[in-house]
Amino acid sequence: MSETSADVPPQTAPPIASRWLGRIGYMEALELQESLVKQRQAGEIDDTLLLLEHDPVYTIGRTRDRSSLRQAEALPHPVIEINRGGQATYHGPGQLVGYLILDLHAYGCDLHRYLRALEEAMIALLQREGVSAAGRREGLTGVWIENRKIASIGVGVRKWVTMHGFALNVSRDLAGFASIVPCGIADVEMTSVERETGRDWSVEGVADALTADLVREIGGLAKPVS
Numbered sequence: 001m002s003e004t005s006a007d008v009p010p011q012t013a014p015p016i017a018s019r020w021l022g023r024i025g026y027m028e029a030l031e032l033q034e035s036l037v038k039q040r041q042a043g044e045i046d047d048t049l050l051l052l053e054h055d056p057v058y059t060i061g062r063t064r065d066r067s068s069l070r071q072a073e074a075l076p077h078p079v080i081e082i083n084r085g086g087q088a089t090y091h092g093p094g095q096l097v098g099y100l101i102l103d104l105h106a107y108g109c110d111l112h113r114y115l116r117a118l119e120e121a122m123i124a125l126l127q128r129e130g131v132s133a134a135g136r137r138e139g140l141t142g143v144w145i146e147n148r149k150i151a152s153i154g155v156g157v158r159k160w161v162t163m164h165g166f167a168l169n170v171s172r173d174l175a176g177f178a179s180i181v182p183c184g185i186a187d188v189e190m191t192s193v194e195r196e197t198g199r200d201w202s203v204e205g206v207a208d209a210l211t212a213d214l215v216r217e218i219g220g221l222a223k224p225v226s
Contacts, residue, residue: 013219014047014106018211020204021052023093026080029054033163036101040161047106049214050099051207056092056176061154075179082156082164088180089152094171094192096203098214104160107221115153117221118166119143121213122151125206131196143168148191149182168210170194170203 021029029052039045056077060069069079069088077092091097100118107114119136122143126134137144143151151168169192177190193201 013215013222014103016047016049016102016215016218017045018049018051018215020207021050022204023053023055025055026057026059026078026091029097029099030080030082033099033101037158037161037163040101040103041159045101047103048101049211050101051211052097052099053093053095053203054091054097056090058088058090058180059154060088069180077176087182089154089167089182090176090180091167092176094169094173094203096168096170096206096210098165098168098207098210100155100162100165100214100218102162102218104157104162107218109160110221111155111157113221114162114218115141115155117217118153118214119151121210121217122166122168124213124217125210126150126193126196129193129197129209134196145191145196148189148196150191150193150196152182168193168206170201170206 029050032050036045036048040047058069058075058077058079059082060079062081069075077090102114104111104114119142123134123136126143131145133145134143134150141153142149151166153166154164156163169190171192172194174190174192182188182190193206
């Protein structure tokens with residue numbers, strides 16, 4: 001007997017509370033994430049999406065290999081080591097950062113599918129805005145337009161509750177990346193929403209446009225109700 005829609009258990013996606021924080025310092029946002037992760041683990045809050053811009057900063061995962069910091073002693077902005085995967089990246093004004101505090105137990109405890117959902121949300125936004133070539137590169141995390149990288153992803157997980165998330169370049173000004181090898185990928189060219197669409201955007205405007213895509217793609221990961 002073939003399976004029909006009536007035979008498929010319904011899926012339920014937990015609510016996601018979205019918050020626009022504006023421009024804040026990196027450490028302030030990190031402390032907020034740490035607090036929210038503990039609250040989410042205790043079941044005191046819903047899943048939470050933080051959207052924001054950062055003051056200029058470089059971050060790098062916990063690794064002995066720091067070759068992605070081209071001249072570590074002469075970088076124009078501070079460097080912070082954090083508990084995510086990956087090499088160095090840049091955060092600063094003109095870039096949309098999204099931090100997600102999600103309990104992945106509701107999404108099958110599948111980190112790979114979660115990463116793909118983050119990518120898919122940004123790809124959907126870009127394609128809707130006319131960037132038809134937006135997509136993935138085999139073996140690499142993030143969002144690309146051919147060989148140009150527009151978004152980076154790096155997450156941390158504690159007892160299956162996520163933190164950190166994605167950084168989507170919005171502004172045409174990408175000078176902050178010049179002092180590093182972004183994500184440790186040699187010869188990568190960084191790009192942005194403004195460069196690819198040829199239009200001016202506010203970071204908050206991109207955040208508003210992206211939120212529904214994120215909620216939809218993450219919600220699609222929800223485990224069937226037994």
